Amino acid sequence: MPDFDLKPGVGAGQMTFGMSPQDIRKVMDGEPVVFRRTPSDDFPCDFFSEAGVFCYYDKSGRLNAIEFAQPARPVYGGFAFVGMEFEPAKAALASLGKIEEEPDSAISLGLGVSIYSSLAKDDVAAPVETVLIFQEGYYGRAVGDQSEKTGSEK
Template sequence: MRFEIRPYEGAGKLHFGMRALEVKALLGEASDSFFKIPSDILASEQYETENLFIYYKEPGNVEAIEFYPPAKVFLESRELFSLSCEELRRLLLKLDPDLEVEVDSLTSYRLGIGAYTPNAEEDSTLPAESIIAFEKGYYEEE
């Protein structure tokens, strides 16, 4: 399945605010259900067939979608896992001059997109290990 990220809306046919039953109708049964952190109230789900995780917030709506290779994830028609960490950084910086660049991650609050890039310092030609699309407020502290 192809997932074109729509900033602060979703990716592909998945959209933020969907209920778990809607996700299940679209993707089938989750291959795994888990609590990302011990204090989570709602379980997250993994869909191995699509190489993604779905994160929920109360009362059970999608708040973020995290992809891992070889998921087909696109932004502005560019396949993100085919880009090196450096190419991804340049693309996101072009779209968001305020891109947050950390040693192991990239986060665009303007676009609602982040990338986990733990090996970028050693080898910037490697792709990101994961890409996350998130709704407004996902990273805000409560």
Template sequence: MEFVVKPYKSIGPIKLGMTKKEIRSVMPEKPEDSHNIRGPYTDYFIKSSLFAYYTEENGVCEAVEFTEPVIALFEGKQLNGIPFAEAKNWLENFDSEMTFEKYVGVTSYKLGIGLYAPKYDEEHEPDAYVEAVIIFKKGYYD
């Protein structure tokens, strides 16, 4: 599945601000009911490897995190499943002030996009891949 990222708005058919019911209606599978991986206000869609984070039990979506098989496309470029340095360099074209955290990745507060690459180390693992992408609403990390 290829999903287009629209900063602070959506990833594919999932729009930030949708209710749990709305997200479940656009996903091709039911969420796993018995997980407690990321907390109680989360849907986990196993086959899609996608987490939807909600503000509360019946709240609205404030972030979506995913890995392959979902492919994130931003401005025509794939963000995950590629070398972290390549994805980071691409995003720097749109946000030169991203926050880098070693063994985590980068977060663009300007775009509402984060790249997770825990194995990346410029000296020892420069070719490490982006393992996950998160898109989030403004204020999510406040």
């Protein structure tokens, strides 16, 4: 499996934020599984199972986040986070930018990168299961904030 170079604010590999599902499908191998994470999602997601890559789209159908699970190998700052023990991965992410910590995740809103391990609540040596790279504002929309900031409001 090739590495996916994470580019904060831009995307990963050949995928860039703002691309349409059709554009994403041209640069990814295989047919995606198309689904909605929740019934209220405005736009369906793509899952490229052979690559371990989830592509999430905003209500306009434009790529705004990419999540990586095994066998994907997302790399940022020299770290390949998927499969790393959670505590060292969290420290590595913190060395690259300020993070917000949860028992099972670490999020750098400034970088637009987060890591997740469902087992880390009970075992900090548990492996990182997923890495998410997201566009600015992704988490605001994810929790129900429908407002879009203009350049002067940022």
